[in-house]
Amino acid sequence: MRKVRLRKGSLEDTQNPADKNDPYTKRVPVMRSCYSADRTGHVMLQTLFENSLKNQVTFFSEYFATDLIVEDGICKGVVAMDIATSEITVFQAKAVLFATGGYGRVFRITSNAHAGTGDGMALVYRAGLPLEDMEFFQFHPTGLWKLGILVSEAARGEGGILKNKDGERFMERYAPTVKDLAPRDMVSRAIITEIREGRGVKGSDGTDYVYLDLTHLGKEVIDEKLPEITGFARTYLGVEPTTDPIPIQPTAHYAMGGIPTNVNCEVLKNENGEIVKGLYAAGECACVSVHGGNRLGTNSLLDLVVFGRRGGKAIADFLKEAKHHEISESAADRSREIISSIMDNQGTEKISNLRTELQNNMMELCGIFRNEEDLRKMIDILEDLRRRAKNVFLQDKGKVFNTELIGALELHNLLDSAEATVYSAYARLESRGAHTREDFPIRDDSNWMKHTFAYLRENDRPELRYKPVVITNYQPMERKY
Numbered sequence: 001m002r003k004v005r006l007r008k009g010s011l012e013d014t015q016n017p018a019d020k021n022d023p024y025t026k027r028v029p030v031m032r033s034c035y036s037a038d039r040t041g042h043v044m045l046q047t048l049f050e051n052s053l054k055n056q057v058t059f060f061s062e063y064f065a066t067d068l069i070v071e072d073g074i075c076k077g078v079v080a081m082d083i084a085t086s087e088i089t090v091f092q093a094k095a096v097l098f099a100t101g102g103y104g105r106v107f108r109i110t111s112n113a114h115a116g117t118g119d120g121m122a123l124v125y126r127a128g129l130p131l132e133d134m135e136f137f138q139f140h141p142t143g144l145w146k147l148g149i150l151v152s153e154a155a156r157g158e159g160g161i162l163k164n165k166d167g168e169r170f171m172e173r174y175a176p177t178v179k180d181l182a183p184r185d186m187v188s189r190a191i192i193t194e195i196r197e198g199r200g201v202k203g204s205d206g207t208d209y210v211y212l213d214l215t216h217l218g219k220e221v222i223d224e225k226l227p228e229i230t231g232f233a234r235t236y237l238g239v240e241p242t243t244d245p246i247p248i249q250p251t252a253h254y255a256m257g258g259i260p261t262n263v264n265c266e267v268l269k270n271e272n273g274e275i276v277k278g279l280y281a282a283g284e285c286a287c288v289s290v291h292g293g294n295r296l297g298t299n300s301l302l303d304l305v306v307f308g309r310r311g312g313k314a315i316a317d318f319l320k321e322a323k324h325h326e327i328s329e330s331a332a333d334r335s336r337e338i339i340s341s342i343m344d345n346q347g348t349e350k351i352s353n354l355r356t357e358l359q360n361n362m363m364e365l366c367g368i369f370r371n372e373e374d375l376r377k378m379i380d381i382l383e384d385l386r387r388r389a390k391n392v393f394l395q396d397k398g399k400v401f402n403t404e405l406i407g408a409l410e411l412h413n414l415l416d417s418a419e420a421t422v423y424s425a426y427a428r429l430e431s432r433g434a435h436t437r438e439d440f441p442i443r444d445d446s447n448w449m450k451h452t453f454a455y456l457r458e459n460d461r462p463e464l465r466y467k468p469v470v471i472t473n474y475q476p477m478e479r480k481y
């Protein structure tokens, strides 16, 4: 087993002993694969990458984290697989920060990249640590029909209007004042209500949609202000937005829930605020709970910058005193067992089928509108999918860039994220933010002003515990538009 010890100024690598003259064997190693949200995201990523190079950060590109090593409440490192060779490496670290993003790929229609499979959350969950507020998942109202590619809010910001099959500007009925500029959760619910009540447009694949009409803005404004959006509509749907309305439907977009942390990005061991020494999380995979149950537009990139910086500073302080902790020889066993059981399995289940079944059912039964019956059904489906996931077979038995193997590992991560989401949604008997229960349509501050903490338990049924919401400056009140 390859073991890498992360030490200030160098890497001790049992396989490739550090060449002191090699400028790259220094400072903080990072595992990554490329992804960014939009133009702002591009600039942020570029700046981050250039500064990492400047600070001689070592990148372990195409390394896929498979396990988190937490023993006796202390984080000692991570286990990762080199996708190029399927080789397992244990990274012994004084501190670990997860910035592994969200899990939109648990739903059929999503704006998230393929890497959005909730890996960091699942690793923390399987390490016996909680996930917080997973019932709050944001659906952005305007994703391209069938594909989920995001049609940014800028389209409505510039004056785009949502219309149903009768050409009616239906948001006037749901939010008479702000109309199409109502919050994302409200517009998404309005679109699904229009479709459910038969005012959606019947799509060729049997799924319905509504229109986002930009035609009244004129070609000049559209091409100048909304080039990316119109490009997507032309390329992926063959629709000319200057002359025709764009078919759209709500798309799974952002996880408000995730790995609970305090404001220094230290991961919480439990709802009492105790931390896991040496473990940090930031970005969409984390839940420091600055977005509550419903993130406002543009606040995620802000969250990344603010808490990325706070996390970095907290780790720098921590490292002044921190030391390496011995890691047991069996640290990589769980990863190795999961990978060899998948590779050697002579099962009958195709990973892609299980994934599609999960995504289709999560979209229908735990999406924008939820109720007890649907969530109960989803719990049964999850148990069935978990059982069948143990019976998958890989067509590709190779070790080099085996993306089918990655797909199988991601399936387990998706099932964990889905489970924590569905059980948390099943238990929360009210509607709040992005979590809407048709059987409990009202928010209930007297019983539900609390955060959900979901812990994985032996029988694959999470245990839920709660932490009261701390009210500081602003008394919570119902939103009216």
Ligand SMILES: Cc1cc2nc3c(=O)[nH]c(=O)nc-3n(C[C@H](O)[C@H](O)[C@H](O)COP(=O)(O)OP(=O)(O)OC[C@H]3O[C@@H](n4cnc5c(N)ncnc54)[C@H](O)[C@@H]3O)c2cc1C
Pocket (backbone or CB within 6 Å): 031, 032, 033, 034, 035, 036, 037, 038, 041, 063, 064, 065, 066, 099, 100, 101, 102, 111, 112, 113, 115, 119, 120, 150, 253, 254, 282, 283, 284, 285, 297, 298, 299, 300, 301, 302, 304
């Ligand atoms: C299309 C789109 C548009 C958006 N627009 C905006 C906007 O305008 N404003 C705004 O505020 N927010 C926006 N958001 C939300 C915001 O972009 C995301 O919340 C944010 O990018 C998340 O950043 P992150 O660093 O937490 O995770 P990500 O950017 O998702 O990065 C996670 C990284 O972790 C890596 N990773 C995952 N699992 C593993 C593993 N097992 N091993 C190794 N590496 C792993 C991934 O490959 C990826 O590189 C948008 C989101 C989308 C999808």
